[in-house]
Amino acid sequence: MNDISRRKFILSSTLAMAGSYLAWGNQPNAEYNAPLVRSKQIRLPDDVPPVIGAWFPQESEMHSEGYRKFIDAATEHSHYNIITTSMRNPNRQMVDQEVHDWFKEAAIYAKKNGIGLVLEVDPRHSVLAFKEKYPEEMQGRLWLKEFDLDNKSEILLTIRYDEYHNDAISASAVSDIQMVRVYCYKRGSGEIESGSVLDITDLSNFQKINERESSVIVKSGDKLNGNKICVVSHIKYDYPSVFSPHLIDFESEIIKQYSDLPLAGLMKDEWGFPACVDGNVNKNGYWYCPHLSKAYTKATEGRDLIRDSLLMFIGEEKHKDERQAVINQLMELYRLRNTEIDEAFYANTKNTFGSQTFVGTHATTFPYPGQNEFERNGLDWWTATRDYAQSDETTPYCCRTSMMKKFGGAVWYNQWYDSNIGSYEKLIWSYALAGGRMNFHILFPPTGSFADSGIALFHGNLIQADCRIRLLNFISDAPLDCPVAVIFGHACAMNWSSDHYDDVGMKLADEFWKNGFYTDLIPSSEIGSLRVDDDGYVCFGKQKYCAVILYHPEFEGPKTAAFFQNAISGKTFLSKIGDWTMDFYANPYNGDNALPAKMTKFSDISSCVETVITSLKKIGVQPQTKATITLPKWRDIIGDTSVALPSSGTSYLTDGTVICVSGENDPMGDAIQKTLKVYGHDVTFDAIGLASVRLTKDGELSAMAAGGLKTFKAPGMTIELQQRMDIALWKNSYGKWQGVLQSVEEDIIPESLTYITKNWLWLSMPLPLLS
Secondary structure, rough: OOOOOOOOOOOOHHHHHHHHHHHHOOOOOOOOOOOOOOOOOOOOOOOOOOOOEEOOOOHHHOOOOOOHHHHHHHHHHHOEEEEEEEOOOOOOOOOOHHHHHHHHHHHHHHHHOOEEEEOOOOOHHHHHHEEEEOOOOOEEEEEEEEEEEOOOOOOEEEEOOOOOOOOOOOOOOEEEEEEEEEEOOEEEOOOOOOOOEOOOOOHHEEOOOOOOEEEEEEEEOOOOOOOOOOOOOEEEEEEOOOOOHHHHHHHHHHHOOOOOOOOOOOOOOOOHHHHHHHHOOOOEEEEOOHHHHHHHHHOOOOOOHHHHHHHHHHOOOOOOOHHHHHHHHHOOOOOOOOHHOOOOHHHHHHHOOOOOEEEOOOOOEEEEEEEEHHHOOOOOOOOOOOOEEEEEEEHHHHHHHHHHHHOOOOOOEEEEEEOOOOHHHHHHHHHHHEEEEEHHHHHHHEEEEHHHHHHHHOOOOOHHHHHHHHHHHOOOOEEOOOOOOEEEHHHHHHHHOOOOOOOOOOOHHHHHHHHOOEEEEHHHHHHOOOOOOOOOOOOOOEEEOOOEEOOOOOOOOOHHHHHHHHHHOOOOEEEEEEEEOOOOOOOOHHHHOOOOOOOOEEOOHHHHHHHHHHHHOOOOOOOOOOEEEEOOOOOEEEEOOOOEEOOEEEEEEEEEEEEEEEOOOOOOOOOOEEEEEOOEEEEEEEEOOOOEEEEEEOOOOOOOOOOEEEEEEEEEEEEEEEEEEEEEEEEOOOOOOOEEEEEEOOOOOOOOOOOOOOEEEEEEEEOOOOO
């Protein structure tokens, strides 16, 4: 379509409007009489990043043509190309034929209306069917409880499992509790005394009280020479085991079942082990099933996961290195297996529905890279492949931007929900400033019915405001320019025996953002995806970094050291915070000697930030709009805070595109009357909400976009309009000008624009839904 290489998606509008789009995009010298597209067409062309909304069909909708209410409203009153669709109905399973048939009708109907459904077929929607077919492959968990040993002949111990696990799809109900092992040992206030652990399971009698509670009677004897007892219980859930050997095949069968639907793609939302809200802070719980146990034994060359759970829980004198090593290996198994499942889903979706179909949504369950996500999925955010970087809720901006560099899409998407539409109206501008777009979740918690909460977003000016932002999708596929990268030790952050557990370097990244120097936060497990380009810069996707900080690299290995040795002779300023004394297996490792001698070492965050910013300014890197917003903890109970951009400001993409947004007061955007300095040249806008421009370094205009444009002046071009218009204009791959206009009603294209080109597409903005 233009000089930008974009992913193409098979959406429902393709067949209906292929003629006008293909003619408009692929004929280099044609001139057309405007307008080219009827005013009712409100969807973006298929080769432009889509606009995404969410729909969660409820039982009240799952009757003949019950899908019409939401789809009709989205058709007439939204600009959605794609609707990510997840059945949040515990009374039905996706494997049910009547569910398949209902979604087939819905997909056909949506496609006729120019919208593509992206459907979730996750096994968590069909737990009962999975359990019936594979009853021995349900998820389990080891639960360790420590008790004092007394001098009675029999000791009665009561075990109650009070943890609750649930996510948006599955309640993960506890179905059983069993005793698997009982240990006796000596322990003071610290670790277990070395060599004191005894297996006394044969002296213990188990009795189940209910699915969450049991009693264990330990008979006293000569063996009980310690002062502590630990009972290891096996908790089972109604949840498919992550390490089930049939899980991927089961999901593949469901995908095949739905292969006859005209879908735009499939989605998998927040996959992982059963969600644990408390993050298992005390680390007395460990995921377990026979197949995970077998994988663990293989990875650790013969060790026993049940026995090692005691070591990981409390620690044993003279075995600190063993404890650290097995924690690293267990957490790595979590990440690799969840990655394998997501990768298989991605491949199955593409193989079944075509390589151009959309794969959604996000891997971010708890939207912060902390202990809850460690336990949920091993923090696989960067390896759970999607077509675009996708996240949700309050996921830190530094993670959104870095995932975008990994996956390479033209924008990042963050699914947002709130009970107040006002937060949507502000965040769409903040997202745009940071190179992202919103995936419009329904209002939540809902004030009325679930179905009405989805349609509620179509009232007011939210959708019309976001139509202005979508103009950016035409003029650039470059990510937000983040000149700094913080690479945190992935294993170190997840190892609870480490002094830097649950520290991914967020405070460091935030300090740069607060100073206007945007920073990507990247786990060290992505070292293999980083490269040094021909100019000597460390790169991640399209991003060239002027500075890279290696943050707490404890437990890293030679691969990490080799990368920095290779990069030290280049142009990126390299530095480090934190000791590096052991490798992944907790063997002694002199990381300081392994790293380049020229690599700057910092002992604290403040000195690092000050020095790096000084070095950036010396080479001409200027700050962008400072992060002034604090994103709250998830639901105010999980994770630390992080910073975000305001709803007004100026930022830059890696291709030189300047983005200026103003949306602090009016939902449709505030006035922008300013002159920007771009490569030493003046560019002046009188616009509303959005003003964006890209010049070549020689000062030649190559693209612009503006909401409510009145006047625009740049080298070689002046646009003056009698009435304000939303406009995007760029040079295509043939060097010809090409443009987009949008408004509620189709109008005559002014002569001042047809003078530039007659190659215009007119997009109609949807009307708000009246109460």
